[in-house]
Amino acid sequence: MRNSKRRNGFAWLVLLLALCVIALSGYKLKEIQRTYRVGDESYKELLNLVRPGGAPPVIRVSEAPYESSNEEEMIAEIEVPDMSIDFPVLETINPDAAAWLYSPDTVIDYPVMRANDYDYYLHHLPDGTQNANGTLFIDYNCSPDFSDKLTIVYGHNMKSGKMFGSIVGYKKQSYYEQHPYMYLYLDGTNYRIDLMYGCVIGVGEWRERAFMFSENLSSFLAYASHTTTFTSEVELAQSDRIIAMSTCSYEFDGARYVLIGVLRPEHENSVAPIGDTTSSDFIAFSM
Numbered sequence: 001m002r003n004s005k006r007r008n009g010f011a012w013l014v015l016l017l018a019l020c021v022i023a024l025s026g027y028k029l030k031e032i033q034r035t036y037r038v039g040d041e042s043y044k045e046l047l048n049l050v051r052p053g054g055a056p057p058v059i060r061v062s063e064a065p066y067e068s069s070n071e072e073e074m075i076a077e078i079e080v081p082d083m084s085i086d087f088p089v090l091e092t093i094n095p096d097a098a099a100w101l102y103s104p105d106t107v108i109d110y111p112v113m114r115a116n117d118y119d120y121y122l123h124h125l126p127d128g129t130q131n132a133n134g135t136l137f138i139d140y141n142c143s144p145d146f147s148d149k150l151t152i153v154y155g156h157n158m159k160s161g162k163m164f165g166s167i168v169g170y171k172k173q174s175y176y177e178q179h180p181y182m183y184l185y186l187d188g189t190n191y192r193i194d195l196m197y198g199c200v201i202g203v204g205e206w207r208e209r210a211f212m213f214s215e216n217l218s219s220f221l222a223y224a225s226h227t228t229t230f231t232s233e234v235e236l237a238q239s240d241r242i243i244a245m246s247t248c249s250y251e252f253d254g255a256r257y258v259l260i261g262v263l264r265p266e267h268e269n270s271v272a273p274i275g276d277t278t279s280s281d282f283i284a285f286s287m
Contacts, residue, residue, distance in 0.1 A: 036160050039133030042125045043110065046093065050086045050100075050111075080183050080190045080266040087187035094126045098144040100185040101136060101153070106166045108182065112153055113137040114144040122156065132156075133163060139212055145186065146263065149214040150242045157247040157257070164247035167259045170198040176230035182261065184243070193243055193261035196234040197224035203254040217242065224260050234262055 083102065090097045090111060099112040113121050113135050121137035124130055138144055139152035155164035169175035182193040201223070206212070211220040221242070241263045249257035 036133070036158075036162070038129070039125060039131045039162070042127060042129060042131070043133075046090075046111070046126055047109070049093070050090045051084065053084060078192050078264045078266050080185075080192050083183075083185060085185050085187075090126075094128070097126065098138060098186070099146065101182060102185065103166070103179060103182045106179060107162050108164070108166060110136050110155075110163070112184075115140045118154070122154075133158060136163065141212055142214075146184070146191075146241065146243065148241065150212075150217045150220070150244065152212055152244045152246060154246050157249065164245060167198075167245055167247055168249060168257050170195070170259055171200075171229045171257070173230045176232065180232070184263065190266040192264045192266065194232075194234045194264055195259060195261040196232050196236075197221070197228040197260040198230055198257065199224045199227040199260075200229070200249050200251055200255055200257055201227075202252065203256055206256060206258075220244075221260070224258070236262065 081102070081104070083100075085100045087097070090100075094111075094113065096113040096115070097111050098114045100110070101112050102109050111126050113126065115121055115137040117140060121135040123132065123134055125133065126135050134156050136153055136155040139154065142148050142151045157163070157168060158165045169179070176195065176198070180195055182195065184191040184193055201211075209219065209223070210216050211223070221236075243261050243263055245259045245261075246256050249255040
């Protein structure tokens with residue numbers, strides 16, 4: 001009888017612990033959902049303030065070049081969706097605001113912040129609210145006006161797919177073919193981002209190779225061309241500037257997925273002689 005009571009008591013204790021675990025898990029799930037909801041609502045409010053007209057229409061970009069007055073040169077016309085961002089309002093909300101990143105038919109429609117470290121904007125929204133969604137931000141080693149040869153932007157790979165959660169889609173060629181461009185808006189200058197490479201790299205290797213610095217751009221692009229997850233026909237000219245968008249990946253501990261593109265300025269023709277569109281500085285080598 002005594003053993004039976006002990007077994008019953010132990011069973012009730014296990015059941016109670018199980019109920020506690022379920023309740024705690026349910027609470028944590030609700031907190032995660034609340035965090036996502038707060039972040040989503042905050043970004044919607046921000047959009048209404050800085051872009052009351054809504055998202056721009058998706059444009060179909062023609063790659064057909066036209067001849068310039070110099071018959072030895074070709075000029076590619078750069079088209080960017082017409083989107084008016086009220087940067088004075090955005091900077092009033094947060095003076096760290098540097099740009100706006102937009103990717104048609106995806107969730108990427110976010111401000112990009114200047115950063116003083118690698119931590120703050122991982123945990124804060126543009127209005128300063130602490131939130132796990134964080135905000136896209138520029139590596140503090142890079143100029144916030146994207147004038148460097150290499151500018152790096154970081155963002156979370158959220159389970160909800162928000163922030164940079166969608167760029168891991170570029171691990172498939174079909175996704176690249178559906179989304180070969182992104183668009184970057186600055187106060188006074190707009191860019192089309194011609195996506196060129198996407199690669200997985202360990203955070204340790206990223207730091208050891210110092211790929212975050214412009215002086216290592218050649219070796220960074222060589223690594224990316226050798227390991228890219230999709231094939232692009234984008235070519236580099238010597239004057240081109242590069243943007244790299246980095247987020248967590250989960251192939252191994254500390255994995256990062258980095259999406260790399262070329263900035264093509266709107267209303268400013270990018271000219272390169274035919275047959276000389278690739279700088280010798282950027283020629284890929286075998287790893």
